Amino acid sequence: MILGVTYDLLRWEEKNLIQEANKLGHKVVPIYTKDFYYISSEDFQIQGLDVVLQRNTSHQRALSTSAIFEGLGYKVVNDSRTLVNCENKLITTMLLSSHDIPIPKTGFAFSKEKSIELANKLGYPSVIKPIEGSWGRMVAKVTDEDTLRSFMEYQDFTTLSAKYIYYIQEFVKKPDRDIRIFVIGDEAPVGIYRVNSKNWRTNTALGAIAEPLKIDEELQDLALKVKDIIGGFFLGIDVFEDPERGYLVDEVNGVPEYKNTVRVNQFNVSSYLIKKIEEWIRK
Amino acid sequence: MVTLKCPVCGGQVTVEDDALPGEIIEHDCGAQLEVYNDNGRLAVRLAEQVGEDWGE
Ligand SMILES: [Zn+2]
Numbered sequence: 001m002i003l004g005v006t007y008d009l010l011r012w013e014e015k016n017l018i019q020e021a022n023k024l025g026h027k028v029v030p031i032y033t034k035d036f037y038y039i040s041s042e043d044f045q046i047q048g049l050d051v052v053l054q055r056n057t058s059h060q061r062a063l064s065t066s067a068i069f070e071g072l073g074y075k076v077v078n079d080s081r082t083l084v085n086c087e088n089k090l091i092t093t094m095l096l097s098s099h100d101i102p103i104p105k106t107g108f109a110f111s112k113e114k115s116i117e118l119a120n121k122l123g124y125p126s127v128i129k130p131i132e133g134s135w136g137r138m139v140a141k142v143t144d145e146d147t148l149r150s151f152m153e154y155q156d157f158t159t160l161s162a163k164y165i166y167y168i169q170e171f172v173k174k175p176d177r178d179i180r181i182f183v184i185g186d187e188a189p190v191g192i193y194r195v196n197s198k199n200w201r202t203n204t205a206l207g208a209i210a211e212p213l214k215i216d217e218e219l220q221d222l223a224l225k226v227k228d229i230i231g232g233f234f235l236g237i238d239v240f241e242d243p244e245r246g247y248l249v250d251e252v253n254g255v256p257e258y259k260n261t262v263r264v265n266q267f268n269v270s271s272y273l274i275k276k277i278e279e280w281i282r283k
Numbered sequence: 284m285v286t287l288k289c290p291v292c293g294g295q296v297t298v299e300d301d302a303l304p305g306e307i308i309e310h311d312c313g314a315q316l317e318v319y320n321d322n323g324r325l326a327v328r329l330a331e332q333v334g335e336d337w338g339e
Contacts, residue, residue, distance in 0.1 A: 009331075010305040010318075018303075032304040035320055059336040087336075132336055160335050 001050040001278055004074070006031040006065045009057045012259045013270070017053065020270035026278075033061050038068050050281050051075045054255060059087045059132060062255050075281060078254045082232035086252040089131045089167055092230065099229045101222070102248050104240065105170040112152050115166040119148050125171040130155065131162050134253070135205035141171060171200075172240045172248060178202045179213060179239040179247075181223045182256065182269065183232075185276035188223035190267045191215055192260060210260035222247055233280070234273055287327050289314060296327055 003021050005028055007014045014030075021028045029046060033056055038044070052069045054076055056062035066080040086092050093106050105122060109115040119126050119142060128151050129139040138155070142148045148168075155163050181191035196208035204210055223237050226249055236256025240248045258269045287296045292312035306318040307330055317330040 007305055009307065010303050011307075014305075030303050032320075035304060057337050058334055130335075134337065158335065 001281060002027045002029060002048055003274070003277070004029045004031050004046065004049040004052040004069070005055055006033060006036070006052055006069070007055040007057075008033045008061050011057070011257065013257055014055050016259075016262075017055070017270045017274070020268065021274050024271065024274055024278075026274065031065075033065055036065070038072075044072055049074055051077065051277055053077050053277070054083070056255065059083070063087065077234055077277060078232040082230060082235075083254045085230045086232070086235070086254040087132060088162075089129070089251065090165065092252055093167075095229050096226065096249055099225075101226060101229065102245060104172050104242075104248050104250060107168050109166045109168070110164060112149070112166075115152060115168060116145055116148060118166075119145070119168050122168060122170050127169045127171050128152070128155075129167050129169070130158075130160050131165050131167050132160065134203075136201040136203035139201055141200060142168070172242055172250075174240045174242060176200075176202075177208075177211075177241075178250070179219070179241065180256075180261070181213070181215065181219060181237050181239060182258065182261065183223050183227045183235040183237065184269070184273050185233060185280060186224070186227075187276075188215060188220045188227075189272060190261055190265050190269065191219075192264060204260050210264045212265045219247060222249065226252060233277070285325050287325070289316065290328055291316075298325055298327065 003026050018028045052074050054062050054066050063080055063083045066076045069076045070079055090108055096103050107118040109118045124143055126142045128142050140151045176197045177193045177195040181188055191213040193211040193213050194202040194204055194208040195211055196202045199206055202208045226237050230252050236253035238251040240250055242248050262269050285298045289296050289310050291314040302318050304318055304320045308316045310316055315330040316327040319326055
């Protein structure tokens with residue numbers, strides 16, 4: 001097959017995808033977003049792609065280029081609808097909770113005064129985070145009303161597009177780790193624990209250590225249920241382990257990174273993904 | 284290998300012939316450089332700063 005890979009930053013994942021696709025005998029057309037444009041009145045220049053793999057680091061570029069390629073009639077992994085559903089955390093939260101997926105107690109407010117009321121109801125410590133963004137950036141633990149006010153003020157002075165939406169969540173008393181599980185096609189074959197004993201935020205971008213995860217049936221079912229709700233073909237799902245309530249789904253990533261997952265599990269995510277995509281488009 | 288000039292320190296940067304646009308190179312001077320296609324030729328420029336909407 002001919003696989004288009006749209007990207008803005010050639011990370012380990014994108015290089016690995018290109019290599020593995022070549023090894024499997026496929027042709028890869030790298031589509032560097034910054035060199036790409038589209039005009040509706042002209043014939044599209046890249047012909048014959050069987051599928052486009054969305055790998056842009058920037059959410060806006062990812063969403064926009066997925067929409068363009070879909071509009072041109074291509075199959076895209078992941079499609080723009082999925083990206084909307086998981087890149088906006090308010091939308092993710094509402095979708096999951098309306099389908100009875102267990103999530104941390106979460107609230108939204110659109111003014112500072114109501115945010116304070118909401119945080120008082122959730123109790124302290126709680127967590128404030130921007131509704132967009134990743135790698136744990138600007139995710140802060142709020143210990144009292146004073147710190148909440150400070151963090152809301154920080155948020156006001158950022159360039160975040162949704163800076164007047166306040167997303168506040170209970171602080172889950174999870175162990176010093178969380179779970180990242182991957183959905184690839186209609187399976188959830190691999191995942192990691194992200195362990196951080198020094199920082200409560202367990203993003204590997206913030207120094208958490210990846211450890212192999214043994215996927216139990218409950219976790220696998222949960223991941224596939226989330227995929228049914230959010231959509232998409234390739235997802236990274238973040239799960240907390242609550243001592244009383246069990247698994248709670250925190251976030252879903254539509255362009256997941258997986259370098260550490262490959263390393264600690266010796267599981268070839270790129271090749272697995274490409275094979276699954278091939279099966280899917282042959283159907 | 285292609286030898287290019289670092290836009291920050293002026294030093295030499297070597298890039299593989301088959302490098303793709305968007306590849307990031309850490310130069311000796313500490314600069315993060317991004318390979319791009321300058322009218323059919325490989326070139327390097329200062330890499331884009333991490334944006335608010337970046338992330339997995
Ligand atoms: Zn330099």
